[in-house]
Amino acid sequence: MFVARLDSRTESTPLARYLLRAYLSALPSGDRYRDTAELLLGELFANAVQHSDAPADQHIEVRFALTGSRLRLEVHDAGSGHPSVRTAAPDDEHGRGLYLVNELAERWGCASRPCGVGKFAWALVAPTTV
Template sequence: MPDSRCPRAFAARLDSRTASTPLARLFLRAYLAGLPSGERYSDTAELLLGELFANAVQHSDAPADRLIEVRFAVVGDRLRLEVHDAGTGRPSVRTATADAECGRGLLLVNELAERWGCCPRSGGIGKFVWALIAPALTPPSAPAALAV
């Protein structure tokens, strides 16, 4: 029987600006902290959420006053991340040059997520990008103590 104290899903709307990315990751950390084995998703999930949110801010053609919605839910044993924006463009994986300072976000999503995709939002305004994340086989270890 599932533990009724575990959060089933989470959603929040944030300002469409780069400065909101840390807040989105903070919400994700808090959500995962409420799960019995949330730490098994944390490293990959935070990285991918940051990339998806940053892409929504940087590449959306929606008006600047539109909010970006983040959603998290565990489906089976997979963590599902969603980032909703009002933009019309669809994300695509690109090959970045060696000296490029951007352009690798979706490459990371493509490599680290079990699956990902993009769907139109209900109501016909915008889209959402989703990613499924498998739990790590072992939870992240605590940093080793410094040798004296």
């Protein structure tokens, strides 16, 4: 399992995706997860930054682990609000991230952290056959 703590700001999203690419490049079949996993991680991370009610100086933790043939992505933050899929209006600039996660992940969800502080959103990514 790979774990990293990143600043809770939008500018950290590319770093999260870079760390995921580096993790996947070390796996024999990592390229079969890359595109979908990068998109999902970016959406989960951006959602944590934008919607967390945690203080701005809190970090966001990302975790990646290959479990069997599925890649598990986790984004941990100190906020208490759980994300939910919503329907964006055609002219909305935002609001489609979790819709993409819902459509592209094999499964996904959100849970409170075991220590009682914050939550984590997770997604399982199946390998592509291309």
